[in-house]
Amino acid sequence: MNTAIDIRGLDGTGRNYTAWLLRENFKVDVGPPGGTDATDYIGDRVYLICVRSPYSWVAEKLRGYNAHTQDVTRRLVACWNDGTRKGCAHQRSANMKRESAALILQYEAYAEYGYHNVLDRIRAKWALRPARKPYMDILRVIGPDVTITEATHDRQYEIDRRYMADLAADTRRIIQEETDLGVLTGAGYRAL
Numbered sequence: 073m074n075t076a077i078d079i080r081g082l083d084g085t086g087r088n089y090t091a092w093l094l095r096e097n098f099k100v101d102v103g104p105p106g107g108t109d110a111t112d113y114i115g116d117r118v119y120l121i122c123v124r125s126p127y128s129w130v131a132e133k134l135r136g137y138n139a140h141t142q143d144v145t146r147r148l149v150a151c152w153n154d155g156t157r158k159g160c161a162h163q164r165s166a167n168m169k170r171e172s173a174a175l176i177l178q179y180e181a182y183a184e185y186g187y188h189n190v191l192d193r194i195r196a197k198w199a200l201r202p203a204r205k206p207y208m209d210i211l212r213v214i215g216p217d218v219t220i221t222e223a224t225h226d227r228q229y230e231i232d233r234r235y236m237a238d239l240a241a242d243t244r245r246i247i248q249e250e251t252d253l254g255v256l257t258g259a260g261y262r263a264l
Contacts, residue, residue, distance in 0.1 A: 081122030
């Protein structure tokens with residue numbers, strides 16, 4: 073029997089990439105990636121909550137706006153706070169009902185540790201059985217609906233870092249002052 077995994081998180085936190093990696097490399101049934109508003113807990117599932125640094129998440133979202141106003145930045149930070157708070161609360165709730173039922177995955181972990189180390193930790197956490205062949209080989213293959221590899225993911229991460237450095241000082245100040253990092257510190261954000 074395959075392990076059932078639900079992936080939750082805000083858009084732009086690596087949900088689809090993670091879902092594809094899990095489906096390609098393990099015997100899992102990955103539920104459709106969902107937002108953070110879903111708070112239902114199904115006892116036979118495990119949950120992977122995807123989060124991302126508020127600086128790189130807001131920077132990515134600001135690319136879609138023509139004008140980087142302080143109001144837009146504040147709304148994006150409020151969205152990040154709310155979505156991340158809900159995801160972390162879901163993780164705590166699931167783990168109280170069943171030990172190790174949920175895990176928080178930091179988007180930046182792919183660039184920091186490499187995708188194979190991230191997958192090793194997820195596999196060890198839930199004792200996932202490998203699919204067809206070891207992922208060291210299969211991850212070189214691009215899925216039909218995915219156009220991302222480790223190299224393109226790392227390049228995107230570097231673009232995000234450079235973009236964050238280019239943010240206007242007032243935008244960085246708003247993110248720094250209004251981001252509620254407390255939601256992450258008690259939730260094992262750096263656990264993976």
